[in-house]
Amino acid sequence: MKSLEELREIKDRVKEDIRVRQGQDEARIVVGMGTCGIAAGARDALESILDELNKRRLKAVVTQTGCVGICSREPLVDVFMPGQPRVTYGEVSPSRARQIVAQHVANGNVISEWALNVSESREE
């Protein structure tokens, strides 16, 4: 296994960072990773999401799900902001993914142009 010492260094370096981020309310981002999602570019979209969150030092839980049945609009990304309805974005390219983090996750502005659906139910 490659350079496990490097991991130890990372651990020491980010201890402080974890304490800072713990206070924030958590957003949840779910990316569709069924065959259709992956083939449409979900991996690159997810990578852009992670990179943008990291750049902006935002804390969010990022998870994957399978196919939800709207394969023609993949890659699909759901954003759950605390106390807000779920928003589903379609055709999420890497550049759209960055915009979604910058506008929706960081500032709470839904990008309605790319949203397929805004659910009625709210996150607890």
Next chain:
Amino acid sequence: MEELALHLLDLYENSRAAGARCIWVNIDEDTTEDRLTVMVDDDGPGMDEQMRASVADAFVTTRKTRRVGLGLPLLAQACEQSDGYLKVTAAPRGGTRVVAVFQHSHVDRPPLGDMGGTLAIIVATNPHLDLVYHHCYNGQECVFDTRRMREELDDLPINHPQVVKWVRDTYRTSIQDLRGGEI
């Protein structure tokens, strides 16, 4: 699906959705024998024999949203077009084993692709599952093991952004080095 790394992400999703806790990946490249083998084992509930025999059929799926599944049929097609085959059997640990074999030099064999990116995404989105990845290229080996990583990280979550970045950068480079610079 343009890369083997994306097919792997797809197989991973199958195992994850089936409830596996640990997934073992073995990639073996032997350019003398001109063969590339991808083997994925999981500790999920497994499939019965009838299901295993029919998974390469696009009209077989466990999914409820629609009655077609494309993951394994696409992989089977990729194998067959590069003079290989796909086999689904029971894994020794009780789950399912998928073996995909390709002729290494075949012009239609999908490239390996961004395996570092695939490993990073798996770690980032599934911090509670384990992955043991062995990649062998003409006898040289590269290993990725989330269980070993957890030992080093103590209480630091394995999906911390800095850890995910380390996985991506380290394994992009080391797998490329392992394969003599080829992606």
